[in-house]
Amino acid sequence: MCGIVGYIGRKSAQNIILSGLNKLEYRGYDSAGIAVKCGEEIIERKFKGRLSVLEGFLCDNPVHGNIGIGHTRWATHGAPSDENAHPHSSTDYSISVVHNGIIENYVQIKEELTSLGYVFRSQTDTEVAAHLIHHYYEGDLLDAFIKAVGKLKGAYALVAISEKEEKIVCVRKDSPLIIGLGENESFVASDIPAVLEYTRDVYLMDDNVFAELTHDGVSLCDENKHPVQNEVYHVTWDAQDATKGGYEHFMLKEIFEQPTSVRNTLRGRLDKIGDKVTLDDFRLTKEDFNKISKVYIVACGTAYYAGCIGKYLIEKYARKTVETDVASEFRYKDPIIDENTLFIAISQSGETADTLAGLRYAKKMGAKVLSITNVVGSSVARESENVLYTWAGPEIAVASTKAFSTQIIAMYLLAIKFGLYSGNLSEEKADELIDSIYMLDKNIETVLGKIGEIEGIAHMFESIKDAFFIGRGVDHYLSMEGSLKMKEISYIHAEAYQAGELKHGPIALLEEGSVVVCTLTYGGELCDKVMSNLKEVKARGAKVVLIAEEGNEDNDGVSDVIISLPKAHEDMNILPAAVVLQLLAYYSAVNRGCDVDKPRNLAKSVTVE
Numbered sequence: 225m226c227g228i229v230g231y232i233g234r235k236s237a238q239n240i241i242l243s244g245l246n247k248l249e250y251r252g253y254d255s256a257g258i259a260v261k262c263g264e265e266i267i268e269r270k271f272k273g274r275l276s277v278l279e280g281f282l283c284d285n286p287v288h289g290n291i292g293i294g295h296t297r298w299a300t301h302g303a304p305s306d307e308n309a310h311p312h313s314s315t316d317y318s319i320s321v322v323h324n325g326i327i328e329n330y331v332q333i334k335e336e337l338t339s340l341g342y343v344f345r346s347q348t349d350t351e352v353a354a355h356l357i358h359h360y361y362e363g364d365l366l367d368a369f370i371k372a373v374g375k376l377k378g379a380y381a382l383v384a385i386s387e388k389e390e391k392i393v394c395v396r397k398d399s400p401l402i403i404g405l406g407e408n409e410s411f412v413a414s415d416i417p418a419v420l421e422y423t424r425d426v427y428l429m430d431d432n433v434f435a436e437l438t439h440d441g442v443s444l445c446d447e448n449k450h451p452v453q454n455e456v457y458h459v460t461w462d463a464q465d466a467t468k469g470g471y472e473h474f475m476l477k478e479i480f481e482q483p484t485s486v487r488n489t490l491r492g493r494l495d496k497i498g499d500k501v502t503l504d505d506f507r508l509t510k511e512d513f514n515k516i517s518k519v520y521i522v523a524c525g526t527a528y529y530a531g532c533i534g535k536y537l538i539e540k541y542a543r544k545t546v547e548t549d550v551a552s553e554f555r556y557k558d559p560i561i562d563e564n565t566l567f568i569a570i571s572q573s574g575e576t577a578d579t580l581a582g583l584r585y586a587k588k589m590g591a592k593v594l595s596i597t598n599v600v601g602s603s604v605a606r607e608s609e610n611v612l613y614t615w616a617g618p619e620i621a622v623a624s625t626k627a628f629s630t631q632i633i634a635m636y637l638l639a640i641k642f643g644l645y646s647g648n649l650s651e652e653k654a655d656e657l658i659d660s661i662y663m664l665d666k667n668i669e670t671v672l673g674k675i676g677e678i679e680g681i682a683h684m685f686e687s688i689k690d691a692f693f694i695g696r697g698v699d700h701y702l703s704m705e706g707s708l709k710m711k712e713i714s715y716i717h718a719e720a721y722q723a724g725e726l727k728h729g730p731i732a733l734l735e736e737g738s739v740v741v742c743t744l745t746y747g748g749e750l751c752d753k754v755m756s757n758l759k760e761v762k763a764r765g766a767k768v769v770l771i772a773e774e775g776n777e778d779n780d781g782v783s784d785v786i787i788s789l790p791k792a793h794e795d796m797n798i799l800p801a802a803v804v805l806q807l808l809a810y811y812s813a814v815n816r817g818c819d820v821d822k823p824r825n826l827a828k829s830v831t832v833e
């Protein structure tokens with residue numbers, strides 16, 4: 225939700241922090257700031273608005289020093305403003321901090337500090353940390369930092385500097401933080417892309433481990449200052465993966481990366497011989513699975529819709545009951561869950577607070593846990609006994625695209641594995657599915673080839689206020705994802721309905737010129753029923769965009785435009801259809817002049833509940 229970068233070394237801290245913050249702007253972008261130790265004082269500069277506002281100022285008024293911290297913010301406590309932007313400093317500016325997360329007991333701490341004479345400049349929860357460290361400071365920043373952190377409740381990645389010491393100290397709890405290990409320089413950041421230009425060796429920080437970064441290197445300890453060991457993780461993916469690479473937006477680049485991402489997710493995992501589905505970090509045996517009475521899939525947003533598609537696939541091929549829930553609801557509804565439940569968490573970032581809390585709840589209730597995530601070493605991955613990495617590569621755009629398609633691939637893999645475990649999927653049928661899954665990358669490429677056509681169709685959305693996404697069966701889940709994509713980046717009010725449900729109320733919203741997007745990834749009887757639903761829509765004067773498999777296209781003239789999907793095996797047009805929906809949303813947003821990669825009010829990784 226917020227981006228943190230810190231630097232200690234011999235170079236200009238300002239330049240390194242700004243370049244790192246640029247890579248992290250997807251994490252928050254309503255204000256940005258920097259604090260640099262310049263000789264015996266800390267200079268703090270922070271502004272409401274995009275990082276470019278801060279950059280513009282610093283370009284004319286640079287701050288010189290080689291120790292510093294910086295931040296891009298996504299507001300939680302206090303509106304976006306210069307005062308609420310990070311860093312936050314003690315009254316005398318001797319201590320400066322940046323923070324990601326929420327300090328739950330900040331009101332109580334603020335009252336205590338106020339009674340001691342501390343004066344607050346912002347409405348944020350973070351500011352208490354700066355004053356608290358100042359309060360405990362007796363000449364050793366790490367000592368004061370550990371004492372202050374001991375008072376905090378909530379989730380935090382917290383980084384601090386002092387005007388009196390040549391060091392940076394930091395800690396994390398339920399909020400991502402990594403440390404970059406360079407030659408004669410060290411970095412701290414919310415995510416790897418921020419440091420990749422300078423080093424590939426990083427520590428993926430564990431909760432409650434304190435780090436001290438000095439000119440001599442990095443040392444780690446617990447709250448009693450006992451040394452802690454951490455393995456160095458060597459990053460193998462390329463910095464280029466986290467840049468736009470010639471595309472106008474990260475979102476478009478990531479849409480076009482999908483054939484590659486899908487191939488990466490499948491690599492070494494699917495084979496017609498042997499076990500057919502080979503998953504590393506996966507300990508769930510056939511016996512374990514067959515003892516399970518229910519699968520529960522929990523996630524947020526796009527990942528949740530991937531989970532809904534997973535429900536469809538697992539129930540169909542493994543005949544096991546699957547419940548799905550959005551993570552923010554799951555743990556508060558006293559879910560029926562025990563040691564015979566398989567709990568699956570899906571999260572691109574692996575840091576989504578609600579998903580993580582759901583996972584912890586499920587573990588506490590005794591469930592077996594499997595996480596599907598894209599980020600190695602993320603909190604969700606670290607807390608799960610079984611992990612299925614999606615290997616989509618870094619996803620920067622707020623709107624999730626390649627993460628979604630690779631999550632769907634994970635769902636196919638599980639549906640086949642569980643189908644074979646349960647005995648409901650024959651070897652022959654599994655082989656058929658495997659063959660058709662291996663054609664998915666090509667079919668996605670075919671759809672990507674229709675970019676010009678889809679760009680033209682997106683003009684239909686240029687001046688509308690409402691859009692409707694309909695489908696039946698698994699296509700309803702796709703409609704939900706299509707509708708989310710449309711609303712989050714183009715700000716068009718979009719709703720998804722089961723096609724057959726329209727006539728029970730929502731059809732009243734349709735009028736001359738309304739746009740209805742219908743997804744139809746299969747043929748057969750249900751296809752005819754969808755066509756009847758489209759006639760009802762058409763009769764109300766709505767314009768129909770039909771996304772349908774070749775051969776199942778409209779032959780009654782009910783569609784205004786048709787985007788055809790390649791002929792594919794049963795259930796294999798889910799991903800090509802998702803790509804069409806992504807491109808429709810993308811071009812609608814571009815045509816309306818929206819900031820595609822950084823939609824208003826949103827952040828890539830939502831690390832608060």
Ligand code: AGP
Nearest residue numbers: 525526571572573576622623624
């Ligand atoms: C989708 O485009 C959004 N960015 C959002 O719904 C996202 O999928 C959700 O916040 C979950 O994130 P996660 O996969 O990192 O947990």
